[in-house]
Amino acid sequence: MSRLDPLDHLSVFLEVARFKSFRAAADSLGVTPGAVSQAIASLERRVELPLFHRTTRHVSLTDEGQFLLQQISPAIDTIGSALEELSQWSRQPTGTLRLIIEPVAAKHVFEPVLPMLREGWPGLRLDVTVAEVHSNFA
Structure with a gap:
């Protein structure tokens, strides 16, 4: 996943934030937990801040991670809606x-x-x- 673009890293970030688990996020995305960890590490290097507090049994957002989540959620919802609408177009006769x-x-x-x-x-x-x-x- 290290070659993924920032949008892919943000998708991984959203899944980890949603599940509060790297393993559950990996299962949801169909990738390995290591790939999720690499994507989050890459995103954290890019912003030069930790986005999650990690322990062996618990994952939670830092204040910076919470800020990022609040900022990108509306945009991600808009992108998801646009993609869904486009997929509907492909199912319509032309x-x-x-x-x-x-x-x-x-x-x-x-x-x-x-x-x-x-x-x-x-x-x-x-x-x-x-x-x-x-x-x-x-």
Whole structure:
């Protein structure tokens, strides 16, 4: 983890602060406790201050660690929300949907749902042709 950027170190910091445990943070992140320890040490070297009080059985934030937690929590929440919203975009249909609709269906079926389609799937472009279609579906 020593090659991680500061945002990765802050993610580790948040997990240790949340669990008050290097091992639980490591389990949550899917890394080793040693990797968590290295990330915290790197962050502490960067700010030149200890962020945690450590004993063999207890981890707690220093005043500086508490300050950092209070300062970064709103930003991390905003980043998390943005990432969640972006992941929703990937699950929505995009592209062009071409439809040929009979006039009666267009007026009574399609028109009422058109606003919901546009709102629910903003990445979907609709190409609608309203025409009399006579087809033999035998």
